[in-house]
Amino acid sequence: xxxxxxxxxxHKMAIRRLKERVGIPYLFLAPFLVFYxxxxxxxxxxxFYVSLTNWxxxxxxxxxxxxxxxxxxxxxxxxxxxxxxATLEYILLNVPIKIVLGLILALALNQRLRSTMIHRxxxxxxxxxxxxxxxxxxxxxxxxxxxxxxxxxxxxxLLPQKLLVDPKWTMLAVVGVTVWWSIAFNTIVFLAxxxxxxxxxxxxxxxxxASSWKCFWxxxxxxxxxxxxxxxxxxxxxxxxxxxxxxxxxxxxxxxxTRVLMIHLYETGFSYFRMGxxxxxxxxxxxxxxxxxxxxxxxxxxxxxx
Amino acid sequence: xxxxxxxVARKLGRFGLFLLLTIISxxxxxxxxxxxxxxxxPNQRVFQYPPQWIPDTSTLDNxxxxxxxxxxxxxGRALLNSAFVAIVTVMITLIISSLAAYPxxxxxxxxxxxxxxxxxxGLMIPGEVTFVSLxxxxxxxxxVNSYQALILPSLAAPFGVFLLRQFFLSIxxxxxxxxxxxxCGPFKTxxxxxxxxxxxxxATLTIFLFLHSWNNFLWPLIVVTEPKKMTVPVVLAFxxxxxxxxxxxGTLMAAAFLSSFLPxxxxxxxxKQFVRGITLSGLKG
Numbered sequence: 001x002x003x004x005x006x007x008x009x010x011h012k013m014a015i016r017r018l019k020e021r022v023g024i025p026y027l028f029l030a031p032f033l034v035f036y037x038x039x040x041x042x043x044x045x046x047x048f049y050v051s052l053t054n055w056x057x058x059x060x061x062x063x064x065x066x067x068x069x070x071x072x073x074x075x076x077x078x079x080x081x082x083x084x085x086a087t088l089e090y091i092l093l094n095v096p097i098k099i100v101l102g103l104i105l106a107l108a109l110n111q112r113l114r115s116t117m118i119h120r121x122x123x124x125x126x127x128x129x130x131x132x133x134x135x136x137x138x139x140x141x142x143x144x145x146x147x148x149x150x151x152x153x154x155x156x157x158l159l160p161q162k163l164l165v166d167p168k169w170t171m172l173a174v175v176g177v178t179v180w181w182s183i184a185f186n187t188i189v190f191l192a193x194x195x196x197x198x199x200x201x202x203x204x205x206x207x208x209x210a211s212s213w214k215c216f217w218x219x220x221x222x223x224x225x226x227x228x229x230x231x232x233x234x235x236x237x238x239x240x241x242x243x244x245x246x247x248x249x250x251x252x253x254x255x256x257x258t259r260v261l262m263i264h265l266y267e268t269g270f271s272y273f274r275m276g277x278x279x280x281x282x283x284x285x286x287x288x289x290x291x292x293x294x295x296x297x298x299x300x301x302x303x304x305x306x
Numbered sequence: 307x308x309x310x311x312x313x314v315a316r317k318l319g320r321f322g323l324f325l326l327l328t329i330i331s332x333x334x335x336x337x338x339x340x341x342x343x344x345x346x347x348p349n350q351r352v353f354q355y356p357p358q359w360i361p362d363t364s365t366l367d368n369x370x371x372x373x374x375x376x377x378x379x380x381x382g383r384a385l386l387n388s389a390f391v392a393i394v395t396v397m398i399t400l401i402i403s404s405l406a407a408y409p410x411x412x413x414x415x416x417x418x419x420x421x422x423x424x425x426x427x428g429l430m431i432p433g434e435v436t437f438v439s440l441x442x443x444x445x446x447x448x449x450v451n452s453y454q455a456l457i458l459p460s461l462a463a464p465f466g467v468f469l470l471r472q473f474f475l476s477i478x479x480x481x482x483x484x485x486x487x488x489x490c491g492p493f494k495t496x497x498x499x500x501x502x503x504x505x506x507x508x509a510t511l512t513i514f515l516f517l518h519s520w521n522n523f524l525w526p527l528i529v530v531t532e533p534k535k536m537t538v539p540v541v542l543a544f545x546x547x548x549x550x551x552x553x554x555x556g557t558l559m560a561a562a563f564l565s566s567f568l569p570x571x572x573x574x575x576x577x578k579q580f581v582r583g584i585t586l587s588g589l590k591g
């Protein structure tokens with residue numbers, strides 16, 4: 001009798017302990033996880049499903065059509081490939097330029113002039129402004145007829161620019177504006193990285209007679225590797241998502257020169273309400289971003305350890 | 307003598323750097339100034355050459371226009387919508403992120419590592435890829451053009467959980483042990499001991515979330531078509547489509563300025579927290 005009572009008691013205590021050990025953490029996590037699963041994980045999975053159907057908003061039937069949405073994009077959609085090209089151009093210009101210029105700005109700001117705070121503030125202001133306002137503002141400044149820039153170009157004897165009209169130059173204009181808008185992020189990350197490098201490294205190098213160029217190459221750059229990795233991954237992901245700054249600057253034009261995948265997705269899904277192909281574009285984007293991110297994580301891991 | 311030369315060269319170098327940084331700063335600031343001065347210029351005079359940085363017929367008409375115009379979309383309502391959505395989003399996110407970050411930083415339980423990896427993975431997923439199905443979900447619920455649609459998807463962002471977890475890890479454990487001995491449960495410990503110590507991280511997170519919500523563009527553009535529910539960036543897009551062809555750049559710049567004013571002011575006041583947020587989220591840990 002007594003033994004079994006103890007057993008029950010031990011059993012009860014074990015259950016209570018288990019409840020505390022498992023129940024309480026999950027209770028704390030529950031509210032976040034509910035939102036996380038309903039509004040992020042589930043839509044991703046459903047997106048895969050929608051991309052395999054002929055999803056008509058009006059009809060209750062959503063017939064399964066296999067890969068035909070993907071086939072449509074790859075073979076018949078005249079805008080898909082131009083928009084892949086525009087996206088890659090945007091990334092290949094935007095990411096390296098912002099990393100190099102961001103690093104240079106950080107090095108300059110790290111010299112601690114008395115005016116450093118003012119410079120940092122000025123560089124940062126565009127970064128906190130929304131994409132729509134940025135696109136609109138530069139649309140006005142770069143306007144080929146009445147824009148501010150052409151007035152000053154004419155004043156110093158240069159030909160007026162047609163950045164937003166000439167498809168050869170529009171992507172460059174878009175990237176230029178984007179650099180102006182968001183370079184502060186990279187600059188700040190690099191600046192924090194620079195400030196984390198112990199002063200003693202440089203002192204030791206100086207005693208060994210290293211030039212400042214050598215110091216930069218052998219101390220500063222390797223120590224900034226984690227910051228570079230973080231910035232690169234963030235920039236690549238961010239560049240795939242770019243929408244507002246481009247949409248309000250060029251609307252994707254001229255002649256699809258700046259119609260990146262996000263713009264194509266938006267118009268396919270929400271101007272023409274073709275949900276199947278739109279979901280297929282989202283799936284393609286998702287897969288590309290994941291592949292890029294995983295490759296980068298692998299690549300950087302090797303380098304950083306070295 | 308050599309010493310003196312070096313000092314002069316150093317001074318010159320620093321002056322050159324100052325000059326360069328000043329030019330760069332102007333390049334960053336002048337376009338914003340142009341936005342402001344255009345917004346104060348009447349629409350008919352906004353094209354005049356030479357451009358007037360300080361308009362001689364400066365007027366608030368453009369601002370009056372976007373607030374009171376008979377056009378269907380008014381920016382006053384949008385400013386209120388944006389503020390409401392941002393405040394609710396920030397408050398809920400702060401609570402659910404604190405709750406979720408605490409066990410991930412402090413407790414030991416089965417599945418902890420996988421959950422944390424799941425949170426990290428969420429940081430790398432571009433939310434945009436979910437917009438098609440999110441729209442279908444909200445459409446089915448009849449929540450297109452609703453505040454729920456503007457707020458709920460933001461709550462799934464794992465950034466807050468990640469940031470707070472990193473910060474909680476840096477708080478010494480001994481403080482909690484003392485509370486535990488006094489019979490404090492985990493709930494009370496979190497709210498009376500951890501969170502007061504985490505004020506800097508919470509402040510950083512608050513400004514980040516606020517800006518993110520305020521500046522959010524694509525999702526509100528998708529899910530809101532009714533003027534009454536539009537947030538500020540959506541109104542900008544709407545104005546761009548309506549006023550750009552009529553070349554009312556003064557009006558457009560007034561709207562753009564109204565959409566930027568609060569974020570810039572917040573940034574200027576809370577610059578330190580803001581910069582710390584970027585570094586905290588990125589590098590440490």
